[in-house]
Structure formats: C-alpha cells, structure tokens
Amino acid sequence: MANWASRVKGEVSTRGRPGGNEARRQRLHWPIECTFSACSTEVLENASLPSSRDLPMLRESLSLGRLFGISIKLNWSVLVIFALIVVNLAVGVYPEWHPGWSPLLLWTVSLAAAVVFFLSLLAHELAHSLTAKAYGLPVRSITLFLFGGVSDIQEEPDTPWREIVIAGVGPLMSLVLGILFLWWFNLLMPVDAGGVDAQMQAFTELGPTASVLAWVGPINILLAVFNMIPALPLDGGRVFRAILWKATGDLKKATRWSAAVARLISWTLVGVGVAMIFGIEVPFLGSGFIGGLWLAVIGWFLGRSAMASYTQLLLDEALEGVQVSRLVREGGQTVPSSLSINTLIDDYLLEGDIERLPVVDGADYRGMVEFSDIHKVDQDDWSDTTITQVMTPADETDTAQLQDDVSDVLRTMLRHSRDQLPVLHDGEFRGMVHRDDILRWIQAHSDMNVPGVGSPTS
Template sequence: MKGTLALGRIAGVRVGVHWSVLVILVLVTLALAQGRLPDNHPGYSAAAYWGVALVTAVVFLASLLAHELAHAVVARRNHVEVEDITLWMLGGVARLRDEASSPRAELRIAGVGPLTSAVLGALFVGLFLWLDRLSVPRLLAEAVGWLAAVNVLLAVFNSLPAAPLDGGRLLRAFLWWRSGDRLKAALGATAAGRFVGWLLVLLGFASVLLGGDLSGLWLALIGWFMIVTATEEGQQAQLRSTLSGVPVRQVMTPHPATVPATATVEDFLAHLPTGHYRHTAFPVLASADLDGAPVGLVSVTQIDRVPADRRATTTLGDIMSPLADVATALPDTPVVKLLPLLESGAGRRALVISPTTGSLLGIVSRSDISRTVSWLTAGAAHQP
C-alpha cells in the first residue's frame, strides 16, 4: 500500500501505518472530545476532554493492530508466510504470502481475529467495572467503556459471513470443507461479501437521505470497500486457480536485457531509443559479464529522477533497487507463490535466479502473468 510509514517489526512481522490512519485518529478524537465525553460527563475542562479522547483513539488503533497481529501469528504457526501488516483508514490488513493448506488452518487463521477483539472487549469491560468501583474520574471510565463497546462491535462485525471480513474467511473454510473445492468456496464468500457490501451502501444512503444522519456516509464507505475488496479476492482466487501448478519458468521472459552497475546514467541514455532497451525496468549485473549474478533492478523512473547535470557521474548501481528489495524466484517456484511478492517488490518485477550458479535466467512482470493467464484461459475454453 503506497504512502505507508514503516514502524518496524512486531513478532517478526513488518508493521506499517498508512497516512489515512490520521483520518480515523482525527474522527475518533473529535467524536469523543466534542460528543460522547462532554455529553455524558459535563463539567470537565476542554484539555481533559481532548487529552482523554486522543489517548482513547490511540488505544483503539492499538486494538486494531492486536487483531491483525493475532492473524499473523496464527498464520505463521500454520506455515503461512506473512508479508506485512498495515493500519489504514478502514482498519487494518495482514497480507499473507500463501494460502492456508487446509480448511482447518483457514478456520484457525480467520477465527483468531474476532476472538482477539472479543477478548479485548471483555478485558475492557472488566476494567470498566473495576474503575466504576474506584474513586476515579468518570471521564476515564467512560473512555474505557467506549473501548469495550467498540472492540465487541469489531468482533461481531468481523464475524459476518462475507468477504473480505474474517467471517467471510470462516465461510470460505466451511464451504471448502463441505465441497472440497477451494475456488468454489472463495467465490461463494465473494458473492456473500458483495451482497452485504451493497446492503451497507443502501442502508448508509438511506440513513443520509431519509434520516439526515451524515454518519450513514461512513457506513456506505465501508460497504463500498467490501464490494471492491470482495471482488478483488474473487479475481485473485480465480487467478490462483488458473495458475495452479504452473512454474515460473513457463511464465518468465528469458534472457532479458541487462545493464552493468558500473554504467553511468548518461551511458545508458545514449543507447536510447533502441530495441535493446525497450523495457521499463532492467536487471543490474555487477559487471558487463552477461553470465553474472544480478545485484539489483533499475527502472526508467529511477533513471529519470537523476538531474541532468549528475547523469555523467551517477552510475546505475547508485540508483538501483538492491537485490534484497527485489522479488526473486527459482525457475521451478510455483507462480502462485510469486504473486504477492510482485505486489511488494521493487519495480513490481521478479528476477528468476539459477539455483546452481546464481546467474540470471529471466524476469517476470505482471504483463507476463497476464499473457500466460490469457493463453491458459483460451486453452481451457476450447477443451471438449
């Protein structure tokens, strides 16, 4: 997700915050500081309302992070690699590199999220009841009560049997167990997600138009997000099914044009426009030796950012994305395992490396995968 600030690693998982988190932070703080807190407990200073509201909003975001971390931890225990966790305006998302190997694993990974929110809700309820017996400011108890309610609400909402919610994955696990068909199960969860999404959109607009409640726009936004994300999940499921069993070697572009790390930007541009450099990203080798091991990837965008007066002294090695930031694969790696790496890797491309010599064998882009899918789909359509 673009515009994400990395926070580091928790339990070995990369965690980031999207800039849109500021939106939810501001909305929650405003709603509490100018609404719920002064309405229910008048008489405190403005600083007290704003201070308690801000801390409550931060704890709420921490609750969302705990929900996603629970998914990540259980996924790793079920041998599913976790790409990262990102908090954003509509909550959080844990990106998984692989799919669960069985309906039971899918059930565990999906179910732990709502369970975590429910446990947090119960803990906040207990804390609220304890604070209620003590001589503490009622403002603090009110904030804890709000956190209890919102975590219980998250647990209930996420349990709805509709993609992309956790309940949708629970539904997918059940349908997968019943039918034995992973794709059919995924499409069933997608259909449920689209239905619930459109229902939320209609309810949201009805609330605005008939009741004058502007908060209905938020409900409509959540519904639209569900529609879009559920549709994408269905498309990804179909894509994975089509590419099942296809190795990277059948998809890659072999012997791609390469550039040496020692070449200057000026040298590179001097060869344009030629057929040799018609692509927009190039594997970078340590030297001009065509059989060398790649050390990175450089894109036309990175080259274009170099000021004209520095192109004669700036080498491609200076501006390239290092190999550690580039997706790599072996020729026999299943393409479905490469898909999530392409989304997060530099240049949205993967370099195919020889398992014996470490030399470059090919490159894979999204267009390579799209072309392969088109051929596979066309071939399947003509089978008797």
C-alpha cells in the same frame, strides 16, 4: 505512472548539444511526472527545476519499523478515520460525560483513546500474522488503513483448519482486549454506582484513564463482532469459506460461494446505508447522513474485495499447472552493481522506456534499481555513488523461481503493483516475467474475461 520517454521528453534532443548531459541530469531531479500532452519540450527546457529534496514524493504508506520481524506500515488514509474518531469523542462523547472538563483535557483524552484504538487494531493484525508465521507462512508486513488493517501473508493456508485459526484469532484478540478494557474500567468505577442515575453521575467523575477504557472496551468488542460477518475479505468471510472448503473438499467452489454471499451482504449494507441517508430509521442503527454514508462505503468496499477474491479464483483456474519457465523472457537488460548513477542514467535509463532494472553481477542477482532510487542521492554525488548504495537488495525484492506457479507470481504482482518480476534459478538471474505476457497467455488459452487485472498492452 508516466513512462520514461514522457518524463524526459526533450532529453534525447539535447544530446550532442553543449550542456546536454547536464540538462538531462537536472530533469531527472524533477519530482513531478509529465505526459506528452501536459509537458512540452519548451517547458522542460526553460523551467527552473527544484531538487527532489524540496518537493519529496509522497509515499502511500509510512513505515513505522518492525515487530517480530514484520514491517509495520501506516497508510495515509488512516488520518481520515483517526481525525473522525478524535473529533467525535472531543465534540460529542466526552463533553456529555464530562461537562466540566476543559477543551484541552477533552482533546487530549480523545487523542489518547484514538491511539489506543489503533494499537488495538495493530494487536488484532499481529494475532493474524504471528499465527500465520507459527504455521510456517511468510508475512511481509502489516498495514493500517482507512478500513482497519491488513496482514500481508504471502501464502494461503493449506488446510481449512489453519484458515479458520488464522482468520479467527484476530477477532478473538479484539474480543479479549475489549473484555480486559472493560474489566479494568469496572475496577475504576465507584463501588456505590448502582442504578442508572448513580451510574450517570459516576461517569462524570471518571478520570481520563477510565474514560478511555469506557470507550475502547465496547469498540473492540464491536470490532470483533463486525469482523465475524461472513463476507470476504473480513475474517468471518474467511472462516465461512474454510467451513465450506471443509464441507465440500473444494477450495475453488468454497471461494465462489463465499464471494457470492459477500456480494449479497455488501449490497445489503449499501442499501441500508442509502436508506439511512434519506432519513429512514433502521433498527439498531437509526438514521443519518454520516452513519448511512459510512455504512454504504463499507458495503462498497466489501463488494469490491469480494470481486477481487472471485477474480483470483478465475485466474487460478486459467493458470493451473502453468510454471514461470514457460513465460520467462530469458536474459534481458541488466546492470552491474559497481556502475555509477551517472553511467546508469546516461547509458541505460535514457535509452528507452525503462522503469526499473535488475542488478546482476555475472549471473548472481543482487537486487533492483528504480527511478525513485536516484533521488536518494544529491546530484553532485551521482558520479561517486554506485548502484549498490541505492538499490533495493535482493532479499527485499519480490522474485520468481522457474518452477513457481504463474498464478502465485501474478498474485504477487497484483498485490504489490508490479508489472514484472526477476526470475531466478539456484540464485542465478535467468530473466524477467511480465504481467502482460501472463495476461496474453490467458487470452490465448481461455475464453474467460478476467475482471480487475487490466488488459495487456501492445
């Protein structure tokens, strides 16, 4: 993200000139980020700047609401696989089953099948999340994305058995759903559909509901089997790691071994996918460009995720025993909740390279206010709107405690793409902990080169 200086280049130069404050406020409504090389002062001075309401900034994930206290989100990448499923069913599968169906019916049933499939994915992730909550582990959200779903469980299970149960209950849910769908489908099949020819004829006579069940049943069973492949971050990989953890009594060694197995499996999938792309027949999979490409992409994804697991292991080893109290920057810039947005912009956000600020009244931490929060309110209402009305409340923000392990805090930063977190003690604001400071500490106290977390900036 471009820093504040690059976003508002030219604003500082307008201070002291007539209309300077108004020009600064208008530029803060510009929803497209600029860098020094891309946006000159002259362009910003003369541009006709639209309101953020006209060009809303895209969000990575769409919030669908909450279930059982868990936020449910939909990542934009879901649209890719959703569209592929609908097209494959409407153009390939269902026309073979029902040559007499109209195009409208084909596409409607295909859409319904895709929706049921993603509801099945949600049930799979809910099984993980609700089991984790039953064990006392906090769960922030469930996000459906291109490769399935992910449950944002804030803490790791503290025993191998709990790891096995939490990881295994997801595939079990998919397996149960698949069996139930097929049982329901069999109830709708004609009783006299014996023999291959009779069964094929029976398929052409199936109604929309049975046609949906005939597809989502086997797919859920296949999903359960695939998820039990012993490769992190798949459920089977977590079960495999838990078994190694139980056998060795060493979680770090178990993570190292399971990550190595996951990388081996990922490269195997990539190799098989490439072979399929070049027309080589693979047993049970066949050949073809689309299938091979998809398998290779899945293999690449597993390899990247396995490396992330190993990276986290290295970080945990490097930061073992280090608490936030050793790295916190005490005090720092804060803003009171009663401040107006006008004052926030003029006296704080334009004073330096500031992306977000903690909101503190006295010593009490109230929440965080960010650049994007400004766009929640029309410019004409800035003078009458306080920070309280636009900030993210304290109970919805990521925070750290003085006694927290730095490795856990860094994990939270990486998971939610944060460069810094507010540090609290008994509910009072004590300062900020920065990712750059953590990485500098690692460099100063270890010869380890940690991949995937970036380098500290000067």
